[in-house]
Amino acid sequence: MVAVTSYIIVSAALLGIGIYGLTVKKNAIRILFAIEIIVNAANLNFAAFTRYMNPPQVSGQVIVFYSIAAAAMEAAVGLALILVAFRINSTIDVRKLSKLKG
Amino acid sequence: MVLLPPTPAEIVALIIAIVTSHTFVTIVFFPGFIHLALIVIILTWYERKLLARIQLRIGPLYAGGPGGILQPMADGVKLIFKEVMIPYKANKPLFLGVPLMLVFLAALPFAVIPFGQNWVIANLDVGLIFVFAMTSLFPSMILLFAWASNSKYPFLGGLRSLFQQVAYEIPMWISALSVVMLAGSLNLMDIVYAQSKMWFIIPALLSFIVFFIAILAELERLPFDLPEAEPELVAGWFTESSGAIFMVIFMALYMKLYLMASLVTTLFLGGWWGPGPLPQPVWFIIKTLIVATFIIIPRGVYPRLRVDLLIKLGWTRLLIIAIANVFLTILLINSGILSSWGLP
Amino acid sequence: MALISIPPDITFIVLAVVTIIGSIIALQAKELIYGAVALAVSFIGIAGFFVFLDAPYLAMLQIAIYVGAIVVLILFTIMLVRREVMDELTDTPEHGEGTAGLWLAGLLAVAIAGVAALAGPDLPTQPKPADLRVSDLGPVLAIQYPIPLIILALLMSAALLGALVLAKLER
Numbered sequence: 290m291v292a293v294t295s296y297i298i299v300s301a302a303l304l305g306i307g308i309y310g311l312t313v314k315k316n317a318i319r320i321l322f323a324i325e326i327i328v329n330a331a332n333l334n335f336a337a338f339t340r341y342m343n344p345p346q347v348s349g350q351v352i353v354f355y356s357i358a359a360a361a362m363e364a365a366v367g368l369a370l371i372l373v374a375f376r377i378n379s380t381i382d383v384r385k386l387s388k389l390k391g
Numbered sequence: 392m393v394l395l396p397p398t399p400a401e402i403v404a405l406i407i408a409i410v411t412s413h414t415f416v417t418i419v420f421f422p423g424f425i426h427l428a429l430i431v432i433i434l435t436w437y438e439r440k441l442l443a444r445i446q447l448r449i450g451p452l453y454a455g456g457p458g459g460i461l462q463p464m465a466d467g468v469k470l471i472f473k474e475v476m477i478p479y480k481a482n483k484p485l486f487l488g489v490p491l492m493l494v495f496l497a498a499l500p501f502a503v504i505p506f507g508q509n510w511v512i513a514n515l516d517v518g519l520i521f522v523f524a525m526t527s528l529f530p531s532m533i534l535l536f537a538w539a540s541n542s543k544y545p546f547l548g549g550l551r552s553l554f555q556q557v558a559y560e561i562p563m564w565i566s567a568l569s570v571v572m573l574a575g576s577l578n579l580m581d582i583v584y585a586q587s588k589m590w591f592i593i594p595a596l597l598s599f600i601v602f603f604i605a606i607l608a609e610l611e612r613l614p615f616d617l618p619e620a621e622p623e624l625v626a627g628w629f630t631e632s633s634g635a636i637f638m639v640i641f642m643a644l645y646m647k648l649y650l651m652a653s654l655v656t657t658l659f660l661g662g663w664w665g666p667g668p669l670p671q672p673v674w675f676i677i678k679t680l681i682v683a684t685f686i687i688i689p690r691g692v693y694p695r696l697r698v699d700l701l702i703k704l705g706w707t708r709l710l711i712i713a714i715a716n717v718f719l720t721i722l723l724i725n726s727g728i729l730s731s732w733g734l735p
Numbered sequence: 736m737a738l739i740s741i742p743p744d745i746t747f748i749v750l751a752v753v754t755i756i757g758s759i760i761a762l763q764a765k766e767l768i769y770g771a772v773a774l775a776v777s778f779i780g781i782a783g784f785f786v787f788l789d790a791p792y793l794a795m796l797q798i799a800i801y802v803g804a805i806v807v808l809i810l811f812t813i814m815l816v817r818r819e820v821m822d823e824l825t826d827t828p829e830h831g832e833g834t835a836g837l838w839l840a841g842l843l844a845v846a847i848a849g850v851a852a853l854a855g856p857d858l859p860t861q862p863k864p865a866d867l868r869v870s871d872l873g874p875v876l877a878i879q880y881p882i883p884l885i886i887l888a889l890l891m892s893a894a895l896l897g898a899l900v901l902a903k904l905e906r
Contacts, residue, residue: 292855294851301845308839314762325774326774345867366901372812
């Protein structure tokens with residue numbers, strides 16, 4: 290089958306894509322996309338390592354389970370924050386929002 | 392290793408082996424495409440006749456055969472020949488692609504529902520969660536289609552539909568949780584096997600009631616009909632669909648109805664167990680059609696629920712009943728009453 | 736079907752391509768809704784990876800929670816933010832920050848992948864045959880690690896209350 294290094298390479302590629310989106314994009318919702326991509330990369334890494342351990346364990350899957358739940362909560366609260374920020378400032382550009390004006 | 396091209400005799404033998412293999416037969420014929428298409432067509436006719444009789448009318452009568460049995464064919468032909476009107480500045484890829492995804496999503500969970508001891512396409516160990524995952528994708532498709540229609544009434548209808556379906560998914564799956572606790576497995580085949588002595592509707596009566604009400608809301612059937620109500624929002628989220636697109640969405644809705652009815656049969660009514668000489672899939676289909684009848688009947692009987700009361704009902708009353716039911720089931724299992732009835 | 740079998744390498748490559756291209760389109764698409772749909776495709780790719788890694792329960796949870804709930808929330812938020820605001824917010828990078836971001840992300844990804852590739856011979860290449868069942872997850876969740884479960888439940892109630900309070904703000 291596939292060596293575990295391939296999973297690490299895919300996970301690192303997703304991490305790179307996520308970090309690019311996090312640092313370069315100005316739209317707050319795209320930054321949220323990037324955060325979800327990064328969390329998914331980490332989940333993939335955990336799941337791959339827990340399968341390739343000797344002997345394979347189920348506890349790694351529990352970590353991914355908690356991670357999925359925590360990411361869902363973080364997305365919900367993050368989107369609520371974006372909506373409130375939009376309501377107050379009428380913009381979702383993080384350059385303008387980070388100035389904390391008005 | 393040199394791979395020689397296969398000789399024609401080998402190709403014919405391979406094709407015959409594939410066509411007669413159990414997997415192919417189940418995917419294409421019995422719990423697969425052809426059976427689904429037939430049942431969906433029969434369900435549309437059945438609904439119109441049933442509602443007509445409840446409302447003291449006759450229903451389809453003239454379209455060929457006795458009792459208008461070819462009415463769905465006539466509908467299908469008419470819809471195919473109608474013009475597909477795409478609204479001004481609507482999002483074409485989403486508008487044309489989402490209905491196909493809807494049909495795909497409505498048909499996919501049938502791969503795990505067991506119609507008989509040998510009649511299941513894929514006996515997944517996580518079968519019930521697979522159905523859960525697929526039905527949780529419906530609201531996003533509906534929202535995408537409603538947004539892609541670029542028009543106010545479908546968008547509002549789509550939002551209301553989204554709220555309603557998301558609100559009633561949770562009581563649905565928490566009440567299915569008590570069935571999983573009784574059966575001890577997420578595998579739908581194991582759940583049906585565990586009902587060999589007694590159907591789960593008897594120890595899990597409250598879950599059956601909650602599940603049934605949640606299904607009525609998931610399918611947007613009366614009394615939870617507001618997204619589709621004619622005096623309110625024309626036709627809800629699929630207002631702008633016409634012609635072939637409407638036919639595809641219509642088929643997806645009836646496939647969802649059949650899916651939910653088969654889920655009720657599998658979880659609560661004993662799946663394919665039945666006395667007597669009839670083969671198991673026939674028992675399954677009979678029970679599913681009886682459940683579908685009970686899903687269709689409220690449409691002719693009950694008035695509509697207002698949308699905020701509807702959503703409040705889903706999040707507050709039904710959720711509390713579902714959670715209380717989980718505790719009740721834990722109590723029943725631990726106190727040993729159920730094992731004395733022959734359940735694990 | 737046992738008659739036609741797909742070698743696992745091809746499955747892995749297809750899944751990897753779907754996931755990575757989905758996430759690239761999610762960040763680069765002009766229309767945010769197309770980006771959200773591409774993100775959903777990327778999540779389904781990750782769910783495919785979970786199935787490939789003998790974790791079917793995780794795969795179904797990933798689809799149900801990520802694609803079924805988070806993508807719906809994202810779509811809903813995109814639709815609530817007015818369109819004029821979106822159109823005038825061009826996300827094309829200017830002032831050289833695009834190149835800086837690419838270098839940063841690229842170097843980081845190459846560094847991690849390089850460490851993995853260099854440590855290659857020490858890492859396992861074949862997974863041991865395992866009998867990971869779904870029913871093994873229950874005891875680990877509830878009996879072996881109950882405290883994270885309870886903390887997660889408290890966190891979830893806090894997040895729910897927080898989101899509700901934020902929604903009621905500024906009324």
